[in-house]
Amino acid sequence: MNSKHHSHAIEELNDTQKRVHRILTAARNPLSAYDVLDKMRAKGAVTPPTVYRSLDKLIEKGLAHRLESLNAYVACQHLHPHHHEMAAFAICEACGAVTEFTDPQIGERLAVWSESNAFAPKKITVEVRGLCESCAA
Template sequence: MTEGRRTLTKNEALVFGALRKSDQPMSAYALLDNLRDDGLRAPVQVYRALDRLVEFGMAHRLESLNAFVACNHPDCDDAGQTAFAICDSCGKVTEFSDPALETRLADWANRASFVPNRTTVELRGHCADCSDRR
């Protein structure tokens, strides 16, 4: 299956499709449960697919939730630093990019002679809908 510029294996396409359909982040085991009837039987199949989707920039791992979401930006690699706002009440995840954040993090890394290989920025709190109900 071809998604954008990437050719996905059957398992990658299944996992990506499940992530895109979900309105919540999904763990690897939730994906496995969701896709058993489609032929995925082992956790390693899901983890391999997730690793490739993350590598392709088509999915993101939310470190604090140990879960995954489909990327919401068509050219995520070109968008700069991606960050996530995660609602602790309803679980909604909003993905956003901020060039200023990318600049600040790169400046700090340069000053500290730190070479990052991965950065995940997650804001935890309450979305506008849930804040209104509080």
């Protein structure tokens, strides 16, 4: 996603969705939906379904990702084109830092495997857990 498209996608969001996006973008670590809800409640009443709908919209627009193993969300870190059908993340088990990365070879290998096994993936999320450079030192 290029920065022009990214900006356009943000402009299409409603005010609540923009707030959720700002919260995710400002967060240092992944946030659960209830973490987002708590941050939003500081500025007025909001319900869990509203937060979940906003998170779903951000994911649909390619502005956020759901980390399956953590049941948490992060803002998309890429402002350049990449395939949102395949997201990859390095998750530090010590400090909780998450780095989004792309590797065309991973996507290609999964595509070959899927084709040879007559499997039609809808979404692929790769989560690599370990220690970041700072925590491993």
